[in-house]
Amino acid sequence: MRLDGLWIRYGRRAPWVLRSVSATLAPGEVAVVHGRNGAGKSTLLSAVAGIRACDKGTVADRPAIVGWVPERFPAAQPFTALAYLRHMAAIRRAPSTAIDEWVERLHLTPFLHTKLGELSKGSAQKVGLAQALLVRPGLLVLDEPWEGLDAQTRAAVSGIIAEVTDEGGIVLVSDHRGETVKLPHAVVWTVHDGSLLVGEGTPHKAxxxxxxxxxxxxxxxxxxxxxxxxxxxxxx
Amino acid sequence: MIRMRLAAYLHTQIAVVPLLAALAVLSVLYGGGQARAAEAYGMSAIVLFPVFAWQVKILLDVEPDVQRHIAITALGSRHRELVNGLLAGAATTCVTVLLGMVLPWAVGGVSADEGLALAEGLWVHLIAVPPAVALGAMASRAISRTAGAGAMVLATGAVLAIVLGLRGFPAPWLAPPLMSAARYVNTDGSLPQALGITAWALAWTAAVLFGYSRLRRARP
Incomplete structure (x- = not known):
């Protein structure tokens, strides 16, 4: 997947949030996006996921199946967790076993019949994670995925990322908590002042x-x- | 996706409000005695136009913005998500169209008319739906951002659709052909005229939806 000179801003006269951002991610690669609050990490992630159109530039060779995990799962919906996942499975044309698999792996069984709005932040975030994985994504984009998750699920996320990359998928993840130290071999992308700095290797911090x-x-x-x-x- | 959006729409109690509004305006319309069916249907379509648009706006606004983003990735393209939203919006108007067709007979607001009245009535209601979908989309939160701005777009669009459609206005094509369609069913126009009005409604809808899709590029 190639990012060719992405320029993005929120209005004709607004300042550029991203300027001439270019990078490449090969199948099986993980990129961790760092940057201060408001630097444009989420904008970059949404452009790569295909949610936001770029004012200039293109994202080439984006995998067909994209999984998107937002920073905050939109819990203000009138569905139970199970009904929501069924709707998303139908949209994604996921096999019927996919819901069971992710419900079990993410320990969502006790909450299946709970309305989304009544779930704790962590449980809602797990539903958000499950919907992105109902069909194995060729590109998995996670915006601060560890927020609100318990230690067990935070560890599971690292494992899920490894599974996706082992099957040739690309993973892009933003992180300001330093949890990505658990992702060996991740490429570090730093968004700073509208530009993207690409560096190799794991951040050397625990x-x-x-x-x-x-x-x-x-x-x-x-x-x-x-x-x-x-x-x-x-x-x- | 359409099913999910309609399910969310039906779960919201606010979805009942436009239907009550439709009942209220139709009651006023048919409360004054009997009218010719074709004539009554023409007026019914005009007064229901803002209700249709309101229903579309509610449907699009029920979905949280972030869920819309998730839907884009699940469907695989922004275009597909946009079209699904509009189709779901159009589906919300079905019950109101049915109400507009049946209510006048139920309350004895129309007199038995020539055979074509029902077909013309259905046509004049259906011709209001695509422009209403376009107006509702432009009034939705994704474009208008705030509830106040959304209500302003909806109200302005509904009023302009009538004012610009008045006989003698130099540029009637600026508005959807609601008034022209009502005049057509009232005066028994020709088939080419009906086709022209239909094409006009679709062209107006396409132009507004083109603007909607351009705006949505920056406001996913």
């Missing part, structure tokens, strides 16, 4: 999750930063 008293969280984060560490997030 992520340690530390639980502290909420009252001390700011102090601990400050001390870690003072020691030269990159504090990715503080969640209370």
């Amino acid at each position: 992520v340690i999750e530390i639980a502290v008293d909420p009252m001390q969280a700011d102090d601990v984060a400050k001390r870690l930063r003072a020691d030269g560490h990159d504090v990715v997030a503080v969640r209370r």
